[in-house]
Amino acid sequence: MPVLTRLIPSPVVVDIRAGALNDLADVLADQRISSSGKLAVAISGGSGAALRERLAPALPGASWYEVGGGTLDDAIRLGDAMKSGRYDAVVGLGGGKIIDCAKYAAARIGLPLVAVATNLSHDGLCSPVATLDNDAGRGSYGVPNPIAVVIDLDIVRQAPVRYVRSGIGDAISNISSVADWELSHRETGEAIDGLAAAMARQAGEAVLRHPGDVSDDGFLQVLAEGLVLTGISMSVAGDSRPASGACHEINHAFDLLYPRRAASHGEQCGLGAAFAMHLRGAREESALMVEVLRRHELPVLPGDIGFTDDEFVRAVEYAPQTRPGRYTILEHLDLSTDQIRDAFSDYAETVSR
Helix, strand or coil: CCCCCCCCCCCCEEEEECCHHHHHHHHHHHCCCCCCCCEEEEEECCHHHHHHHHHHHHCCCCEEEEECCCEHHHHHHHHHHHCCCCCCEEEEEECHHHHHHHHHHHHHHCCCEEEEECCCCCHHHHCCEEEEEECCEEEEEECCCCCEEEEEHHHHHHCCHHHHHHHHHHHHHHHHHHHHHHHHHHHHCCCCCHHHHHHHHHHHHHHHHCCCCCCCHHHHHHHHHHHHHHHHHHHHHCCCHHHCCHHHHHHHHHHHHCCCCCCCHHHHHHHHHHHHHHHCCCHHHHHHHHHHHHHCCCCCCHHHHCCCHHHHHHHHHHHHHHCCCCCCHHHHHCCCHHHHHHHHHHHHHHHHC
């Protein structure tokens, strides 16, 4: 019988542990990513300076580039600055904005990208997407997956705890996103990739059901692994579908309608996921999400992040416009403003009990 397989785009190295940063040079050399040590390292102008001072002796062949922000223009400038260096690889060392800029710059100049995450704020650290601000607001740009992912849990613990909590909300929202994908498969015939769905869902479930918190290395390990698996699930699917449903539509609506007041990505996605599960009638699942979000001090009501109930209703109403062609529980129900308001009142009452 023929053996049918498929190649899964994934990093050749995933190193998640305390102290991982100490071995970065050895990992890159051992895996033949950069045996010469010729690296272009993108860092932030703030916390990146301390990391540069720490790592520079172990990376004598590296050139260091400060990234000004998280815009498309920043990423283009970064790529232009790097393209004449004859490097083996680009290293994005920092949070989501730095890694996304480095992803785009690496793709632009045809080099592999090594993602060295200093916080766990969202699942973009290993995804085939770079999210960058542009003149129209914010755009998602397809890029190759990182060739390696290194996450030092000691460094993650030094980041503001809000960043880690944001990652929790993003990971948990996978469960709602996969439910939306399955809904679209049933209602519209959209193709669903079972492996990608399983990876994303199990990553979310592992974080949802872990009893630890952000002070616990075991929990941070599960969260980091879950975010990496989510990124790989998007590569498997060739789309963000496994990790982006109604929850992310609501998140994008917040960003577009209230750009100066929007909360973090994961905070908004976690809230959106709990509400979306409530909308689809999965009340027990929604209640568990609310319980876990609260335990990790994440928002479960719009007032928790400074929005009124009416502003939340407006965001939910606007949300489908952020992803034209995507089918989620919001498009399926196609609720009027008054119906959204009634559904939210029911959700808020349930949450407040």
